[in-house]
Structures are given as structure tokens and as C-alpha cells.
Amino acid sequence: MKQQRESRVHERYLRHSKKFPNVWCAGCGIGIVLGAIIRAVDALQLDKNDVAMISGIGCTGRMPVYVDFNTMHTTHGRALAFATGLKMVRPDMKIIVVMGDGDALAIGGNHFIHAARRNIGLTAIVVNNATYGMTGGQYSPTTPLGARAATAPYGHIEHPFPIAELAVTAGASYVARSTVYHVIELEKFIAQAIQKDGFALVEAVSYCHTTLGRINRWGRAPDMMRRLKEQSVTVRQAEKMSANDLKGKIVRGVLTDRQDMIEYTKLYDQIIERAQEEVG
Amino acid sequence: MTTNANPSDETNGVLMQGDEACAEGAIAAGCRFFAGYPITPATEIAEVLSRRLPQVGGKFIQMEDEIGSIAAVIGASVGGAKAMTATSGPGFSLMQENIGYAAMAEIPCVIVDVQRLGPSTGRPTSPSQGDVMQARWGTHGDHPIIALSPSSVRETFDLTVRAFNFAERYRTPVILLMDEVIGHMRERIVLPDPDTIELVERAGTTVPPEWYKPYENFPLDVPPLVPFGEGYRYHITGLHHDERGYPTNRLDEVRPWLERVFRKIESSISDIMIYEEDEVQDADTLVIAYGVTARAARQAVEQARQHGHKVGLIKLSTIWPFPEEVVERAADRLHRVIVPELNRGQLALEVERVVGRHKVRRVNRADGSILSPDDILDAIKEWSR
Numbered sequence: 001m002k003q004q005r006e007s008r009v010h011e012r013y014l015r016h017s018k019k020f021p022n023v024w025c026a027g028c029g030i031g032i033v034l035g036a037i038i039r040a041v042d043a044l045q046l047d048k049n050d051v052a053m054i055s056g057i058g059c060t061g062r063m064p065v066y067v068d069f070n071t072m073h074t075t076h077g078r079a080l081a082f083a084t085g086l087k088m089v090r091p092d093m094k095i096i097v098v099m100g101d102g103d104a105l106a107i108g109g110n111h112f113i114h115a116a117r118r119n120i121g122l123t124a125i126v127v128n129n130a131t132y133g134m135t136g137g138q139y140s141p142t143t144p145l146g147a148r149a150a151t152a153p154y155g156h157i158e159h160p161f162p163i164a165e166l167a168v169t170a171g172a173s174y175v176a177r178s179t180v181y182h183v184i185e186l187e188k189f190i191a192q193a194i195q196k197d198g199f200a201l202v203e204a205v206s207y208c209h210t211t212l213g214r215i216n217r218w219g220r221a222p223d224m225m226r227r228l229k230e231q232s233v234t235v236r237q238a239e240k241m242s243a244n245d246l247k248g249k250i251v252r253g254v255l256t257d258r259q260d261m262i263e264y265t266k267l268y269d270q271i272i273e274r275a276q277e278e279v280g
Numbered sequence: 281m282t283t284n285a286n287p288s289d290e291t292n293g294v295l296m297q298g299d300e301a302c303a304e305g306a307i308a309a310g311c312r313f314f315a316g317y318p319i320t321p322a323t324e325i326a327e328v329l330s331r332r333l334p335q336v337g338g339k340f341i342q343m344e345d346e347i348g349s350i351a352a353v354i355g356a357s358v359g360g361a362k363a364m365t366a367t368s369g370p371g372f373s374l375m376q377e378n379i380g381y382a383a384m385a386e387i388p389c390v391i392v393d394v395q396r397l398g399p400s401t402g403r404p405t406s407p408s409q410g411d412v413m414q415a416r417w418g419t420h421g422d423h424p425i426i427a428l429s430p431s432s433v434r435e436t437f438d439l440t441v442r443a444f445n446f447a448e449r450y451r452t453p454v455i456l457l458m459d460e461v462i463g464h465m466r467e468r469i470v471l472p473d474p475d476t477i478e479l480v481e482r483a484g485t486t487v488p489p490e491w492y493k494p495y496e497n498f499p500l501d502v503p504p505l506v507p508f509g510e511g512y513r514y515h516i517t518g519l520h521h522d523e524r525g526y527p528t529n530r531l532d533e534v535r536p537w538l539e540r541v542f543r544k545i546e547s548s549i550s551d552i553m554i555y556e557e558d559e560v561q562d563a564d565t566l567v568i569a570y571g572v573t574a575r576a577a578r579q580a581v582e583q584a585r586q587h588g589h590k591v592g593l594i595k596l597s598t599i600w601p602f603p604e605e606v607v608e609r610a611a612d613r614l615h616r617v618i619v620p621e622l623n624r625g626q627l628a629l630e631v632e633r634v635v636g637r638h639k640v641r642r643v644n645r646a647d648g649s650i651l652s653p654d655d656i657l658d659a660i661k662e663w664s665r
Contacts, residue, residue, distance in 0.1 A: 015515075017524060049511045054355075065515050065526060070508035072358060073517035073527075074351065075381050081348035085355025085363065088339045089313055090509045093359075111351075114344040268339060275334035 013038045013048070015068045023062045027221030029180035029206030033127050034063050036183055036204075037096060040191035052095045054083045056103040059134045059208075060127045063098045077108030080115040083122050091265040094123070094194055101128045105141040105161050116170035116199050120264035123193045124201045126163055129208040137211025144248075148215050164203045168256045173198030173263075175255040179205040181228040182252060189254065198263045205232075205250050293470050298436045298462040299324035299366075301469065302392055303332060305440030306364050308477055311390070312338035313363040315352035317345055317371060320404040321460045322394040325366035346371035350378040353389045357382075358516065360482070360507030362444055366392035368460075369411055370401060372418070379453050380419030381518045386495070386505065386541065388447035388482065390440070392456045394463040395571075397648040406648030407460035409571055412626040415455045416600050422538070424545040426552060427455040427600035431574040433467040439554070439597060445480035446552060450544055451502050457599065459622065461572040461650060482507075489513065493523040497536040501544035545601060554597035555606055559585065563592030565616040565660060568607065568631055570596040573620045573651055580656035589664050602630040611635035616663050618643060620656050 024030050041051060053064040057076035064071035070093075074082045083097045104112050104126045115122060131149060132138045139149035142160040149156055164177040174196040176189035186204055193200035207213060207224035218224055228250065235253030238246060296304070303325050306314070314333055316326040330340045338361075343349040349365045356363040367375065372393040382389050395411045397403040411418075415427040426446050430436040436458060443454040483504040485492055489512045496503040506512040515525040522533040545552065558581065560566060569577035574595040581593045594610060596603060607630075611617055617635055619628040620643035628642045643659045645651050 017526075048513060049509060052508055065517070068513055070513050071515045072355075072508075073515070073519065074354075075377055075518055078347060078351040078378065081343065081351035082355035082358075084341065084343070084348070085313065085315060085352030085357075086359045086508060087355075088341060088352070089356045089359035089361040089363075090507075093509050110344050111348050114348070268334075272334040272337060272339075275331070276337075279335045 009042050010035065010038055013042070013067050015066055022066060024059060025210045027209055028059070029129065029204075030060055030063060030127055032180040032183055033125065033186070033204045033206065034066070036187040036190055037125065038067065039187050040194060043191055044194060046094055046194075050093050052083075052086060052093050053098060054079050054086070054095060055098045056108060058100040058103050058132065060098050060100040061103060077103055077106070078111060079103070080108065080111040080122065080124065084115060084120055087120055087122055088265055088268065091121070096123045096125060096194065098125045098127065100133075101126060101130060101142040101163065102132045102140040105163060109141070113166070113170040116167050116172040116201065118264045119171060119173055119198045119261050121197055122199055123190075123196070124199070125190065125193070125204060126201065127204050127206050128163055129206040129212070130160070131208050131212035133208040133211050137208065137215050143212070147212065149212060150215065164201065164255050167201040171199070172201050172256065173258045173261050174200035176201075176253065177203040177205065177250070177255065178252050179228040179232055179250060181225050182232070185252065192254070198258070198261055293468065295466055295468050296433055297324060297464060297466050298430070298433045298458060299394065299464065300328050301433045301437040302366065302440050302456065302458065303328035304471065305437040306390070306444070307332050307336060308437070308474060309362065309441040309444035310479055310481075311362045311364050311444060312336070313353065313356035313361040314338070314365065315341045315343050315349040315356070315363075316365050316367065317343055317349050319368045319371045321396055321463045322366045322368045322392065324463070325392060325394075346374040347378065350375040350389075350391065354378060354382050354387050357387050357389050358508050362388070362448065364390040364392065366394065368394050368396045368404070369398045369408070372411055372414065376414070376418040380421060380423060382453040383419065383423040383425065383541070384518050385516045386451040387453070387516075388451055388505070389453050390443045390447055390456060391453055392458060394458040394460060396460050397646070403648040405460065407572060407622055407650055408646070408648065409459055409573065409622040409626070410646065411457060412599060412621070412623065415457055424452065424542050425455065425600050426450070426452060426545065426598070427457050428554065428597055429457040429571045429599050430462055430597065431571050431595065432462070433465060434469040435597065436462060437469070437471060441477055441479070442554065445478070448480045448482045449502065450548065451505055452545065455600070457571065459571050485512070494525050495521060495523045495537060497523060497540045501540055501547060549601065549605070552598055552601065553603050553606060555603060556595045556597075557610070558593040558595065560592030560594065560610055563590050564614055565589065565591040565618065565664060566594060566610055566614045567591065567618045567620065567656065567660070568594045568596065568627075569620050570599055570627065573622060576651050576653045577620055577656050579653035580660060583653060583657050584660045587661070589660055591660050599627060602627070604634050607631060607634050611639065615639065616641060618656065618659050618663070620644075620651050620659070622646065622650065
């Protein structure tokens, strides 16, 4: 019964004028993240007119076109910068920025840390599949050390970025991580992130079974999904584990939820007040 | 635009730098969002706007780089604000991809490039007109563009206003190509009465949201762009798209878009062309100049006339699209065309294309110094012999 109700929720948010099917491979986790976003928006009872979804380039970059919000598919890595401009002139809008790991952390890494540092009221959702899926499985900033990739035929010699931890350090006011297996939890975190008045990041750990998974013989989509379940531990569990035990683990949960910071556009409103007082 | 020289008005008769005039022109044009990154010789524009924009309820942000700056400007424009960024050569290079995005997605915005000597870091405080071709072809792919180039502080104010008007009227990025001299030079200028400045506001739509097509090809060449958040939910992308904005690979959807975006500029050439003709009626030699070089050219033409040379001047303020008809019409009657530029010959390529190489004499300097009236006068004399 519940499943039936949920499918109707999607129908109210997907664009019927858009030419389906979508671009994603069967078994991909990106659709699961999109579903979680839709259910979160629905649970918060947001007006679609007040919601914008902005993306960069890549498989995740194709997400906005399917949903009936104000949507913008921008250039590679720059989604947060586009969204920053929109947020400044439309501070009342709920702006959800969806990015892949390459988009957000490689070409867009500078915008990522600075958007977090500014604490501008954007909801950033990074679908981390540890590779460039659209171009065929090249190594990304989150590809595991030692993995093989289309551009690492002899094994990968770089260390992965911990996306969520990076956002905490850069100054985001809300940071959480979950996986596409833990979809109920993911939906909850996304809803919390949307409600947060400040820069909020949700890292949604996913996989790419058709490129990186195939190259490394990690199995099919269900096998990779199962691995997300087996590899993940909660923040609370992680606190009791040694650094050695935590190697290769996905730490799920809310990493930070700060109450001590004022959102950027609200601070800018104070600038306007000061400037206008000065000129009288 | 007319001037209103009311001496009692504090805004009139001010000593102002070109960069400041650009910032004030932007405010007068209705610009309410600026994003930029510090760079010589354009930094003053950002500094002035960081103070002025909040005074008028606008917003300023210093982004982490020029790529983010132009991105934020496009985002703000999608939100409905008139928006601008300002930079110089190195930053202008970084902005190119997103300028193409603005052209593709048809988002109004103004990009100011205060040209300095390049390539690369070059000479940051030395003038140049080396970005003329980059303004036209800097981003990849075929696209229309408008670029304006002022040659005085007052004209910088005026052309900044015109740049915003063109951006909004034609849903296109507009590039204001200043140069270091015009940016840093101070002149006493009289600003126009704000009430007399013609402003173009973005066209709205009367159709209900379900009928709205942000990229409709007919009947208008410039379909209205409704800002995000006003009930017209639609899609914007840098991919080739259909009339609703959805990505497409269909030739019957790509071609009409391509034809329309070129048509919207080409069919309005007479509105977009800004130029001045000086003593061209009886001339046998013509000087075509723009930006700081036009100042030297004007003086050279005056001196040459005193020496009995029949020489005229066309001062171009609109350089892209290239004013083919203006140049062609004048050059038909003339034997010689002199094109002085602070580069190795960029706009001269266009002049040569229109009037033929044999008629054109280039006068170039690309070392960071400016052309003097004598440099141009020498060319006039040499060629008139």
C-alpha cells in the first residue's frame, strides 16, 4: 500500500511534458536520490514555484530536467556558483543543488568549499558514485586508492576526498551522509538539509555498476548496493571504532548541525541596512 | 540619451574615472547584482559597486574566481536581476565557458573587460585592445554576441547603460570592452539626469504558465524570459534544447533555435550599431578607430585636415557585431582605410574582409604603450603622398 502511495507522490513532481525515459542506466542510484528529494520536498509541503533545482554536468547533472521545479542545468562544476547568484536575488527560494563527486569536488571544488565557508542558504546534495560515469569510468576525487578506472588501468594512486568531512571543515552549518541503500534515512537528511537556514550538505553515497563496478568486477547493481549496506556504520558506532577499523567504512549520520551561524543573505540584508543608513 | 547640465545638481560636473563611470552607469541602468574577483585594471568597478549597490538595495559579492563570478551573475539574472561582472584579460579568459552558456541559454548579463596587455599575465597596468577577437570568439561554438567599446569616461557611463539595455532587449550577454586608459583615466563629466536615461526592462509574458515556452521560436525572435520563482516553472540548460528548454538532438529543433538567435541580433543591427562619423563626406582617406585609440585618431584627423589631407573618421562604439554596412558604405567612396589598434591587427581583419586588403593600412602597437596622434598622422601623410 505504501509503495502505491509513493508512486503517486512522484507523479505530482515529474514533468509530463519531458521526453522520458531518463538517461540513467537500469540499477543506477541517482534515481533513488531523486526519489528521496521528491519525497522530502513533498513531506515539507513546499510550493513547487519556490523550489529551484540546479545542477552541473554529469549523470547527476541530468536530474533537474525531470522534475517540475524551476530547474537549471549549468556548466561543469559551477552549479553552486550559479545557485549563489540566484539565492542572493531570490533569498526566499529553496534552492537544491545536485552534483556528482567529480562535478562538486574536482572541477567545482573551489566553489564547494567557498559556498560552505560563506554559509549561503543552499541545499547541496552530492551523489558520490566515486567515478565519472557519463564519460565511462575515469577516476574521480573519491575513487578509492588502489581501484582501477578507465584512466587508472594500473590502479589508482590518489587518496579519496571525504566529502562530508570537507564540508564540515569548510564551515557548512549542516552536514550529513547516507547511502542509496539507506533510503529512508537519506530522505530524512535531505528534508533536514532543506529546512536548514544556511549551507547544508548531504552526501549520498552511491555506486556505478556499469563503469567503475564493471572495471573492478565489483558485481552488478544489487551486489554494489549490498556492499553499501555492509560497509556502512553509523556516526555513533564509528565513535567507538579505531581508525584502523574505520578504514573502508562509510560513516552515516549527521556530522554537524550548527545553530550558531547566521545565513549569508540574512547577513547581507544587514549590509543593505548599514549602507542605507549611511546615505540616509 | 540627453544631458542635463544643472550645475546645482550634485551629480553633475564630477571628476570621475572610467571604472567609476562604468559602476555608476550600471547603477543608473538598474543593475542590482554584481559578482566579481579583484583584477587590475578593473578592480575599481567592484570597489565602487560594493559600496553603491547596497545603498540602492542591490547586492554585491566577491566570488572565489572569475568563473564563479560570471556563473553567479547568470544565476542572479535568472532570478530577475540586471546583473554584471567586471574583469580584465586573464579573468575574461576564465569566463569564456559561461559566457557561452549565457549565449546558449539566452540569459541577459553584462561582462566588462577592462583590457590590459596580454597574453597571460602580461602587463597588468598597461593598456591594450588585444581582447577584440576574444570578445567575439572567446567561447566555443557559433553564437551571436554584442560588444561595445567606449573612448571616454562619459561614453563609458552611456555605453554601460546601453549594454544593459541590449542585454535585456535581446536576451544576450553583452561585453563592454574598455581598456586600461579609459578605465583609469579621470575626466570631468556631466552625468545625465536619471529621468532622461532610456532604460529597457525585461519583457514579461501574458500567457499562463502551462503555455509558456522560454525558447519559443515564433512569433518573436526574443521570447520573454520569466524569472525563476514567479510561477513559470521551466528548464534552462547549456545543451541544445527545444522550445520548452528540454535537451534535444533533433535537427528540426536545433536548427530553428540557431537561426533565431542569430536573427534576433542581425535583424536589429540598426538599433545595435553605435558609431560616429566625422568629416567623411569629402574624404579620400578614412580612419576607423575605437576605444582609447579613437581619441588619438580624432586628433590626428583634425591635424591632417589642417595640412590639407582629405581624411575622415569613423569612431566605432559597437564593434560586435562588426558594422559591415557602415564600413562598406563609407569605404566604397574612399581609396584608403587606416585602422589603428593597440594589438597586432584584430578589428583590421574585419575591415579588410569588408573593403579588401589592398585598401587597408594597419597601425598597430601591442607593447603596452598607446598610439599617439602623430603615429596615426604619419600613416595618413605617408599614404596620402
